[in-house]
Amino acid sequence: MENSKLGQEMKPVDVKKIKEMLNLKKGKMKRYLSHCAHCSLCAESCFLYMAHHKDPQYMPAYKAIHSLGTLYKKKGKVDRKLLTKMKGIVWRNCVLCGRCYCPIGIHIPSMITFARSILRSQEVYPQPDEVSAESWL
Amino acid sequence: MYDFIQGQLVSIAFVIFILGLIFQIFKFFKLTKKKEWSYPPGEVKREKKTAGQWVAFCLASLNGTLWKTDPLLTVVTLVFHVFLILVPIFLLGHNILLDQSWGLSLWSLPESITDILTLVFLICVAFFLGRRLFLSRVRAITTVYDYLILLIVAAPFLTGYFAYHQWFNYDTVMTLHILAGEVMLITIPFTKLGHMLFFFLYRFLIGNEYSFARGERVW
Ligand code: HEM
Ligand code: HEM
Ligand code: SF4
Ligand code: SF4
Numbered sequence: 335m336e337n338s339k340l341g342q343e344m345k346p347v348d349v350k351k352i353k354e355m356l357n358l359k360k361g362k363m364k365r366y367l368s369h370c371a372h373c374s375l376c377a378e379s380c381f382l383y384m385a386h387h388k389d390p391q392y393m394p395a396y397k398a399i400h401s402l403g404t405l406y407k408k409k410g411k412v413d414r415k416l417l418t419k420m421k422g423i424v425w426r427n428c429v430l431c432g433r434c435y436c437p438i439g440i441h442i443p444s445m446i447t448f449a450r451s452i453l454r455s456q457e458v459y460p461q462p463d464e465v466s467a468e469s470w471l
Numbered sequence: 472m473y474d475f476i477q478g479q480l481v482s483i484a485f486v487i488f489i490l491g492l493i494f495q496i497f498k499f500f501k502l503t504k505k506k507e508w509s510y511p512p513g514e515v516k517r518e519k520k521t522a523g524q525w526v527a528f529c530l531a532s533l534n535g536t537l538w539k540t541d542p543l544l545t546v547v548t549l550v551f552h553v554f555l556i557l558v559p560i561f562l563l564g565h566n567i568l569l570d571q572s573w574g575l576s577l578w579s580l581p582e583s584i585t586d587i588l589t590l591v592f593l594i595c596v597a598f599f600l601g602r603r604l605f606l607s608r609v610r611a612i613t614t615v616y617d618y619l620i621l622l623i624v625a626a627p628f629l630t631g632y633f634a635y636h637q638w639f640n641y642d643t644v645m646t647l648h649i650l651a652g653e654v655m656l657i658t659i660p661f662t663k664l665g666h667m668l669f670f671f672l673y674r675f676l677i678g679n680e681y682s683f684a685r686g687e688r689v690w
Contacts, residue, residue: 375541
């Protein structure tokens with residue numbers, strides 16, 4: 335446990351690997367990202383948004399834009415600090431329940447899932463003993 | 472320059488608009504494939520509803536839509552989108568030009584009506600702008616780009632309104648109007664305005680919880 339946690343913080347980010355993964359689903363994900371009207375209508379459909387006093391950070395679109403969206407925007411050139419921030423967004427702020435409703439039909443959970451895979455490829459994922467330290471609730 | 476904007480660029484814009492949409496449809500079908508059902512959806516026997524039950528069903532279904540969470544926005548966005556498409560199509564000024572160049576004569580609304588509809592449309596734009604400026608939830612996901620797109624959509628209506636009322640120099644305003652229309656047409660297939668097409672592809676062809684149809688395709 336201790337080792338893997340240390341590994342998470344020390345290893346350099348494999349930008350090439352991230353780029354490869356981003357390219358794999360570029361056609362789908364870039365279309366979803368670009369067709370989002372940034373209208374915020376998906377907000378109320380997310381129970382986490384409702385449970386956090388309508389904090390915009392919990393809007394489905396916000397979570398997709400600030401994780402997968404950022405990865406595409408930076409073309410995979412991200413540092414560990416940013417990846418760690420995204421970890422909170424895609425694991426703590428979204429539980430992948432699939433209930434988000436977008437009138438245009440943008441499927442947020444598939445974007446969050448993909449962001450999780452990319453983070454996992456860089457060994458960024460929640461550790462069991464992190465739960466209390468990061469205040470997951 | 473004026474000649475180019477009023478002449479060739481009109482055709483170029485329409486060609487890019489149409490070919491762009493066709494390209495996007497083609498891309499979409501290349502990126503997706505037909506779903507292989509692990510459990511083929513069975514034939515669901517629909518219960519016959521009386522007219523009254525049908526109306527009640529529709530009204531109840533509305534509670535699961537945006538009408539319930541944000542009724543004002545639902546009305547505004549409906550008006551915005553319906554006018555956005557219908558006004559230019561049934562506009563006398565447009566159809567006269569269409570008749571002259573293609574011999575295509577469409578039915579037109581009286582100019583006094585389309586003028587009011589244009590104004591209503593611009594009010595809807597102002598509403599969206601206000602939301603973007605003042606609602607923190609919208610601001611949280613807004614970039615300059617969103618304002619630019621809203622401007623691109625508003626510009627043909629704004630300049631069209633000016634032209635109809637002959638405000639400012641008519642020739643300049645008319646040229647700007649045509650340029651604005653062309654810019655909008657060209658940007659539709661390649662920006663977030665592409666939702667005009669992808670709304671139908673995403674919600675009818677891709678299967679997920681909120682599909683309108685069965686959803687026969689997967690990415
Ligand atoms: C690209 C080629 C276009 C041409 C050549 C064109 C031409 C014209 C003309 C001749 C008028 C009449 C102005 C008058 O009454 O003096 C007009 C008005 C108008 N146009 Fe266009 N137009 C174009 C594109 C568009 C587009 C793409 C839209 C909107 C999506 C648009 C929206 C309007 C509106 C709303 C008015 C009327 C405003 C009012 O009556 O208050 N036009 N246009
Ligand atoms: C034809 C089918 C179309 C459908 C089903 C559709 C659907 C939608 C939906 C669901 C939204 C998000 C809700 C909202 O903010 O109102 C939206 C927003 C928007 N649509 Fe459309 N749309 C269509 C066509 C178009 C076209 C042709 C244009 C412009 C050329 C357009 C321009 C916009 C803009 C600018 C917004 C964002 C408004 C804002 O800034 O908040 N739409 N559309
Ligand atoms: S995901 Fe859909 S509902 Fe949410 S902001 Fe984007 S377009 Fe609007
Ligand atoms: S999948 Fe995530 S964003 Fe969508 S409703 Fe569930 S928790 Fe919210």
